[in-house]
Amino acid sequence: MADLLNLIIPDVAARSDQLWRAFWETLQMVSISGVISLVLGIPFGVLLFTTRRGGILQNRPVNFILSRICDFFRSIPFILLAMVLLSLSRLVVGTAIGVRGAIIPLVFGTIPFLGRQVEGALAEVPAGLIEAAQAMGSSPWEIIRRVYLKEAVPGITRGVTITLVSLINFTAIAGTLGAGGLGNFAIMYGHSKNMPQITWTVILIIVILVSIVQAAGSYIAKKAAH
Amino acid sequence: MIRLEHISKRFEAGKQTVDAIKDVSLCIEKGTIAGIIGFSGAGKSTLARCINLLERPTEGKVVVGDAELTALNEKQLREKRKKIGMIFQHFNLFASRTVYGNVAYPLRGSGRSRKEIEEKVRSLLDLVGLTDKANAYPSQLSGGQKQRVAIARALANDPEVLLSDEATSALDPETTRSILRLLKEVNRTLGITIVVITHEMQVVKEICHQVYVMEDGRVVEQGDVFQIFASPQQAITRRFVDSASNLSHIQELLDDPARPIKLNPGDYLLRLNYLKRSTSEALISTLSRHFELDINILFGNIELIDGNPLGGLVVIAGGGHDKVTAATGYLSQRNVLVEVISHG
Numbered sequence: 001m002a003d004l005l006n007l008i009i010p011d012v013a014a015r016s017d018q019l020w021r022a023f024w025e026t027l028q029m030v031s032i033s034g035v036i037s038l039v040l041g042i043p044f045g046v047l048l049f050t051t052r053r054g055g056i057l058q059n060r061p062v063n064f065i066l067s068r069i070c071d072f073f074r075s076i077p078f079i080l081l082a083m084v085l086l087s088l089s090r091l092v093v094g095t096a097i098g099v100r101g102a103i104i105p106l107v108f109g110t111i112p113f114l115g116r117q118v119e120g121a122l123a124e125v126p127a128g129l130i131e132a133a134q135a136m137g138s139s140p141w142e143i144i145r146r147v148y149l150k151e152a153v154p155g156i157t158r159g160v161t162i163t164l165v166s167l168i169n170f171t172a173i174a175g176t177l178g179a180g181g182l183g184n185f186a187i188m189y190g191h192s193k194n195m196p197q198i199t200w201t202v203i204l205i206i207v208i209l210v211s212i213v214q215a216a217g218s219y220i221a222k223k224a225a226h
Numbered sequence: 227m228i229r230l231e232h233i234s235k236r237f238e239a240g241k242q243t244v245d246a247i248k249d250v251s252l253c254i255e256k257g258t259i260a261g262i263i264g265f266s267g268a269g270k271s272t273l274a275r276c277i278n279l280l281e282r283p284t285e286g287k288v289v290v291g292d293a294e295l296t297a298l299n300e301k302q303l304r305e306k307r308k309k310i311g312m313i314f315q316h317f318n319l320f321a322s323r324t325v326y327g328n329v330a331y332p333l334r335g336s337g338r339s340r341k342e343i344e345e346k347v348r349s350l351l352d353l354v355g356l357t358d359k360a361n362a363y364p365s366q367l368s369g370g371q372k373q374r375v376a377i378a379r380a381l382a383n384d385p386e387v388l389l390s391d392e393a394t395s396a397l398d399p400e401t402t403r404s405i406l407r408l409l410k411e412v413n414r415t416l417g418i419t420i421v422v423i424t425h426e427m428q429v430v431k432e433i434c435h436q437v438y439v440m441e442d443g444r445v446v447e448q449g450d451v452f453q454i455f456a457s458p459q460q461a462i463t464r465r466f467v468d469s470a471s472n473l474s475h476i477q478e479l480l481d482d483p484a485r486p487i488k489l490n491p492g493d494y495l496l497r498l499n500y501l502k503r504s505t506s507e508a509l510i511s512t513l514s515r516h517f518e519l520d521i522n523i524l525f526g527n528i529e530l531i532d533g534n535p536l537g538g539l540v541v542i543a544g545g546g547h548d549k550v551t552a553a554t555g556y557l558s559q560r561n562v563l564v565e566v567i568s569h570g
Binding site: 126128129131132133134135136137138139142146147150151153224225226 | 278280301304305306307308310311312314316318319320321322323331332334335363364365379380383389
């Protein structure tokens with residue numbers, strides 16, 4: 001196996017340790033910022049939706065502010081957002097480079113995206129169900145927990161899947177700004193040292209990673225839909 | 227039991243305002259089944275939704291049982307709503323929960339133990355005849371079964387009142403009847419006051435004791451069902467009553483360009499409405515013997531409304547003006563309302 005790889009992609013085989021480390025860094029960045037984004041992004045999406053006009057927590061000022069914040073972060077191209085946030089990163093986690101330095105830009109890039117996805121998923125829950133729950137005496141909190149977040153599981157799962165895919169994309173961009181990971185690896189060798197084997201290997205790995213995330217997401221969404 | 231006092235509801239969308247309900251007051255006694263009937267847009271659903279304050283009236287008071295709902299705070303209102311069940315046209319079951327999960331929904335978080343909840347759900351599913359479907363998801367059920375689940379769910383907290391908002395409108399006639407039978411049974415065995423919102427007079431005829439007819443945001447006619455069917459006062463009520471009786475087909479026959487009904491000179495086309503328990507008398511034989519009329523029955527419709535026989539006939543009475551007038555007088559004394567539809 002090693003001989004075979006050595007034969008067809010010698011550039012990669014010679015740097016397999018670095019490739020493994022880059023892969024591991026990417027996984028770390030995706031999972032850490034993914035978990036933080038889920039924990040903060042889902043409530044953010046719930047607030048975005050429920051404070052809307054006609055929502056169960058209708059609150060126009062709050063909704064206006066949240067929406068503007070969301071749109072603001074979503075409209076900045078990630079590479080620029082990451083550049084701007086690196087100084088914040090240095091302030092909060094003490095470094096602007098490596099996996100640790102990348103978490104804050106990634107989280108800021110991901111939460112607004114996930115928030116809109118969750119908002120869209122909740123909007124698909126039929127209004128009649130909310131009415132039925134209200135008629136049964138459920139409080140807004142109960143309706144969020146026991147109706148919205150339960151009925152919208154398929155939609156939220158699809159949203160989380162899309163978010164994770166775009167997060168993988170973001171980590172590659174963050175890699176170019178010193179975050180490490182597969183993106184950094186591809187830029188350093190594939191681009192700067194003109195080694196297309198490296199570039200294509202990284203692309204292949206990312207495609208496989210995205211496929212796995214997508215397949216898992218689709219499977220869960222399908223399981224959850226009755 | 228349910229008292230609405232001067233309820234008005236105004237919807238405002240931008241510059242447009244719609245007065246959905248205009249100063250409606252009504253009182254529904256405990257243990258009755260009251261129907262609210264009207265065409266779409268008459269405000270009947272909005273009125274029903276005012277009873278549990280899903281829609282907060284712009285003006286007026288809502289009293290259910292001993293509590294004035296319009297004076298309660300949110301938390302108190304939620305507690306009170308647990309005692310007002312509601313079912314809907316589109317069932318509104320939770321798709322992600324099984325039948326069991328749907329019926330258990332209102333019971334969870336109410337301090338009941340798992341075992342108590344299970345017993346309650348089982349007994350409710352037994353009541354609506356769906357014990358074997360406990361683990362099915364709503365998507366696997368027929369419309370009638372879904373509505374049964376919704377009824378079980380609405381009854382979970384032993385409500386005093388059940389609001390039925392067009393609950394049978396999405397169902398076929400056979401299923402509609404079975405759901406209505408279930409509601410009737412719920413009313414009889416559990417003593418629950420039921421408010422039925424519908425646009426079908428057939429529904430009112432089958433289960434209601436009282437009926438309110440709504441038009442353009444107002445209650446234009448009300449009374450017990452027998453009285454409304456026997457002598458509707460308003461034009462709209464008459465239309466509803468006619469819609470539930472085949473006697474109204476006479477108009478279609480008269481309008482038919484092929485003129486299937488031929489009236490000879492001296493023939494009178496009459497509609498006889500039996501008002502009070504007059505159906506047992508041999509009226510037609512009496513007419514033909516004593517008033518020497520030739521009577522040809524075109525339509526007949528006798529039904530039990532709220533336990534009383536009610537109905538009528540459409541007949542052609544031949545014999546000339548004088549004899550028919552004498553017969554009409556006799557019929558009026560016998561509590562039969564006579565209407566001359568046409569004459570030859």
